[in-house]
Amino acid sequence: xxxxxxxxxxxxxxxxxxxxxxxxxxxxxxxxxxxxxxxxxxxxxxxxxxxxxxxxxxxxxxxxxxxxxxxxxxxxxxxxxxxxxxxxxxxxxxxxxxxxxxxxxxxxxxxxxxxxxxxxxxxxxxxxxxxxxxxxxxxxxxxxxxxxxxxxxxxxxxxxxxxxxxxxxxxxxxxxxxxxxxxxxxxxxxxxxxxxxxxxxxxxxxxxxxxxxxxxxxxx
Amino acid sequence: xxxxxxxxxxxxxxxxxxxxxxxxxxxxxxxxxxxxxxxxxxxxxxxxxxxxxxxxxxxxxxxxxxxxxx
Numbered sequence: 103x104x105x106x107x108x109x110x111x112x113x114x115x116x117x118x119x120x121x122x123x124x125x126x127x128x129x130x131x132x133x134x135x136x137x138x139x140x141x142x143x144x145x146x147x148x149x150x151x152x153x154x155x156x157x158x159x160x161x162x163x164x165x166x167x168x169x170x171x172x173x174x175x176x177x178x179x180x181x182x183x184x185x186x187x188x189x190x191x192x193x194x195x196x197x198x199x200x201x202x203x204x205x206x207x208x209x210x211x212x213x214x215x216x217x218x219x220x221x222x223x224x225x226x227x228x229x230x231x232x233x234x235x236x237x238x239x240x241x242x243x244x245x246x247x248x249x250x251x252x253x254x255x256x257x258x259x260x261x262x263x264x265x266x267x268x269x270x271x272x273x274x275x276x277x278x279x280x281x282x283x284x285x286x287x288x289x290x291x292x293x294x295x296x297x298x299x300x301x302x303x304x305x306x307x308x309x310x311x312x313x314x315x316x317x318x319x320x321x322x
Numbered sequence: 323x324x325x326x327x328x329x330x331x332x333x334x335x336x337x338x339x340x341x342x343x344x345x346x347x348x349x350x351x352x353x354x355x356x357x358x359x360x361x362x363x364x365x366x367x368x369x370x371x372x373x374x375x376x377x378x379x380x381x382x383x384x385x386x387x388x389x390x391x392x
Binding site: 109112113116117121223224227228230231234235237238241242244245248252255259262263266269270287290291293294297298300301304305307308311312314315318319321 | 325328329332335346350353354356357359360361363364366367368370371374375377378381382384385388389391392
């Protein structure tokens, strides 16, 4: 009996020690990982929050700009001067927005990621990933819509240029304009064409950004 | 000799526990990296669209001015 005890006791001790080492290791790693994750989560949540704030402000501004665009199209030369003044107003809005953003950062910036409710670090990470994906998809759809609109805008401009060219040609044929006037008008048309190609490169850039996001989303 | 035989499964258990944690940690980090990449690209796209919107509006105004003079 005593002999058996001598055998069993060290075995039990070894077992107990190994289990405690394994648990301690696991716990330590988990805590470390969780801390790291929490830090990262906080940072990225701040970023997401900032994005959302900026997006909201952008949407407001976009709405105003869309209104301005419509007005610009309808109004005649005289009113265009007024429209040129509007970007100043927008700058005012920008300033307001940045002020809002900085005040937001100060007031609620770091608190965003802290309240995770009943979620564990892993669950929270997964939740954050799905949120990011959803936000990315929404931005992608919105951007694609925007790109479509911009392409239509380019088409409309190309049409306008075509009409302008024909108009100048007709005016010249009818003798309504001098050679100098014709040259000046053609110069204006050339410049307009350059502007349209600038627009095209802007749209191309946007398309590339969408493509990048698309690829990253597909990689997941 | 007999005692050392009992140590083998214990050692296996210890290794299994530590590698399992490592694996889940790695997958979590990968998920975080992907999420960060997505967030970054989303922000970039958002900014790009916003900037392009402003540029397009400005260019449109210039085009209108140029073509209205014809």
